[in-house]
Structures are given as C-alpha cells and as structure tokens.
Amino acid sequence: MIQIEVFVLFVFFSISQSKNNLMPNLPVGEYRIVFDKLYQCDSIKNHSVQFNVYFNKKTSSMNEMKGNLTYLVPFDDTLIVDLNFASWGSTGGWKSNSYIFISKNACSNVKNLFGNSWLTVIKAFNLPTDRCPIPLGTYITLGIDMNKFEDNNFPKVYFYGKYKCVIKIKTVEKKVIGCVVLELTLIRPWETPK
Numbered sequence: 001m002i003q004i005e006v007f008v009l010f011v012f013f014s015i016s017q018s019k020n021n022l023m024p025n026l027p028v029g030e031y032r033i034v035f036d037k038l039y040q041c042d043s044i045k046n047h048s049v050q051f052n053v054y055f056n057k058k059t060s061s062m063n064e065m066k067g068n069l070t071y072l073v074p075f076d077d078t079l080i081v082d083l084n085f086a087s088w089g090s091t092g093g094w095k096s097n098s099y100i101f102i103s104k105n106a107c108s109n110v111k112n113l114f115g116n117s118w119l120t121v122i123k124a125f126n127l128p129t130d131r132c133p134i135p136l137g138t139y140i141t142l143g144i145d146m147n148k149f150e151d152n153n154f155p156k157v158y159f160y161g162k163y164k165c166v167i168k169i170k171t172v173e174k175k176v177i178g179c180v181v182l183e184l185t186l187i188r189p190w191e192t193p194k
Helices: 002-014 106-114 117-124 146-150
Strands: 028-030 032-040 049-057 063-071 080-088 094-105 135-146 156-158 163-172 175-187
Touching: 032 049, 032 063, 032 080, 032 146, 063 117, 063 146, 080 106, 094 163, 106 117, 117 135, 117 146, 135 146
Parallel strands: none
Antiparallel strands: 028 156, 032 175, 049 063, 063 135, 080 094, 080 163, 163 175
C-alpha cells in the first residue's frame, strides 16, 4: 500500500508542468511582468494625447521602450483614464474585461498606479515636472528599461497568463483623446520569459 502511494506521488511530481518540481504551479500568485508588445489603437485620428512608443529588445533579458509622448492638451485631472484588460483564453482569442480600471483625475491616478516607476518615466522622457498636470509638448525617450516598471502599485497578486490592456484617455464628455495597447504576460517569479 505504501509503495502505491509513493508511486502516485512520484508520478504527480513527474508530470507537473512547473520547471522545478519543488515550486508550486498555482494559477494565481505574485508575478513578474514580461512586456510583449506596445502599439497604437486602430482609431488614433485627431487624438490630443499621442503615444508614439514601441518596445525594443535590447538584449535577451532586457526590453526597452522608445519613442515619444505628445500632449496637445495638458495631461491633468480633468481627464479620465480607462484601462481594460483582456485575457488570452485557453482555446485562443481575447476575452475582454478581465480587469477594468476607470477613474477620473487621470494624471493623479496614473501617477499613483505607476508608483515609484512614475519618476523613471518622468526622467526618461525629460518631462519638466513630476507633478500634475503634465504640460503641452512632445517628450522623447531614447529608452526606458521595462524592468523598472515592476515597482508599481498594481495588485501584487493576480492570475498568471497573457493579457492585452487597452489604455484610453478620455474627456469628461467620454470622447477618446488618446489610446494605446499594451500586451504583457504575468509569469511566476521563478519562471523565465519565453
């Protein structure tokens, strides 16, 4: 009887999908962020907030963001930020509304969500102030190490998997004046990116 139990335990640990059999393979927990893609939304005509940014794979372990942010209106607390995360389904395809964050006071709330990485963005884009509002202008970065975005105030425990986040900046009248799409993967702390 003991031999059967030992055999069952051996088989269980042998077929575990985790790379290290001593590590748990739970669907939720603390995570690391792997940034996959960053691109503009389909309909960006006449947007007052323009995200002309992209990811550049600098090394096998370092991804950086390059490009510019153009504000034709001040980025302030009169605007609304709308984040809608879609998760990648087990049978394929994006499933919307996995996580939704809609808030007035866009500048202050984005600053709060970014946490300590807010200052990284401010310095990298050479923004004139680290306070709200962000004034009109075009701000260029030569590259931000995306690993520095781990120090944020997003939930620290979440479901592992692939996500697409559509970030919209809206006026009080709900008119979209800025939009960008971010694709990312949340992996276990001991896993390596694929």
